[in-house]
Amino acid sequence: MTHGLVRAGVDVRLGVDIDPVCEYPYTANNKAKFLLKSVxxxxxxDLERHYRKNGIKLLAGCAPCQTFSTYNHKATESDKRWWLLLQFSRLVDELSPELVTMENVPRLIEQNVFDKFVANLEFKGYSVAYQVINCAEYGIPQQRNRLVLLASKLGPISLLTPQEFGRRPRTVKEAIGDLPPLKAGTSHPNDPLHQCSALSEINMRRIKASKPGGTWRDWPRELVANCHKKSSGKTYPSVYGRMTWEDPAPTMTTQFFGFGNGRFGHPQQDRAISLREGAILQSFPADYEFTRPGEQVCQKSIGRLIGNAVPVTLGEIIGTSLLSHVSDATKRAYRSKQRERREVRSFPSRGMT
Structure with a gap:
């Protein structure tokens, strides 16, 4: 989110997270400080001293999405993370920033905690707009539906449309088609992030039997996992699949580097996609640093950061929308003052009662 906001021109001063692995990539890629702390x-x-004096304050929050994800069928209100959005609401109350934004999975919109969050913003005098968007429509090479909320004390606000943002849809081939080929379990000598997981003997046979855009239902029966042979497993076709060149990628998760964790098989090569490919599909720039120079890349940690991230381009869309809104609000305020001056001058200097 921060890197996208920065690319849009927003002056981000501080990022807060409870994951210590976030600190190096956050500070290395953004001119902002990092605070390791729970919301x-x-x-x-902790926040006030980082804002510019007399500037317009923005508070951006991305509550953990796993609680509300369609992948999580067991999450309930007893999950502590369920209520973290209200901690963000508390900070909005105490800080009273002019602008607020939040991103999460679409299912959050169905929950009471989201209703409370929106109601509190409106009670505090914010104009609130929220919608579910498909990132692919904004040029992100990934089918990723996300709930985006914008709130402002400066007046009505809205997210830019794909046409206003000026990006066209992109395919997997356009995004990662020119990367050097890899064999399963190897990494590229010139790019430590371009590495992919090893495959077991049976998973190698499975991926060789997989067609782009197909499912495990295309395999010979001896390759089908026992859990999928049961009637309860037949409704889960979106695992052990290959992506297609001609379409955007599926939603990147924290497990995207594993062939069996989703439709994360490379469209052509017999392997899961690499960390670098996942980062590109999340719209990270090629020069984005995830580890210190010379430091060994931990697939699990870096995969978690990439999969959990707000796509950089989505952050840029949000930032551009906010800056456009501030510009429009400033122009409205200027025109209003000009009208007031003209009206004052139109009064006669004498004879007033």
């Missing part, structure tokens, strides 16, 4: 323990004084 539950975050005080308004």
């Amino acid at each position: 539950e323990k975050l005080a308004v004084c």
Whole structure:
């Protein structure tokens, strides 16, 4: 989110997270400080001192999405993460920024905690707009539906449309088609992030039997996992699949580097996609640093960061929308003052009662 906001021209000063692995890539790629702290323990004084004096304050929050994801069928209100959005609401109350934005999975819109969040913003005088968008429509090479909320004390606000943002849809081939080929379990000597997981003997046979855009239902029966042979497993075709060159990628998750975790098989090569390919599909620029120079790349940690991330381009869309809104609000305020001056001058200097 931060890198996208920065690319749009927003002056981001601070990022807060509870994952220590975030710190190096956050500070290395953004001119911002990092604070390792839970939002539950975050005080308004932790934030206030980082804002520019007399500037327009923005508070951006991305509550954990796993609780509300369609992949999680067991999450309930007893999950502590369910209520973290209200901690973000608390900070909005205490800080009273002019602008607020939030991104999450679409299912959040169905929950009472989201209704409470929106109601509190409106009660505090914010104009609120939210919608579910498909990132692919904005030129992100990935089918990723996300709920985006914008709120402002400066007046009505809205997210730019794909046409206003000026990006066209992109395919997997356009995004990663020119990367050097890899064999399963190897990495490229000139790019440590361009590495992919090893495959077991049976998974190698499975991926060789997989067609782009197909499912495990295309395999010979001896390759089908026992859990999928049961009637309860037949409704899960979106695992052990290959992506297609001609379409955007499926939603990147924190497990995208594993062939069996989704439709993350390379369209042509017999392997799962690499960390670098996942980062590109999440619209990270090629020069984005995830590890210190010379540091060994941990697939699980970096895969988690990439899969959990707000796509950089989505952050840029949000940032561009916010800056456009501020510009329009400033122009409205200027025109209003000009009208007031003209009206004052139109009064006669004498004879007023």
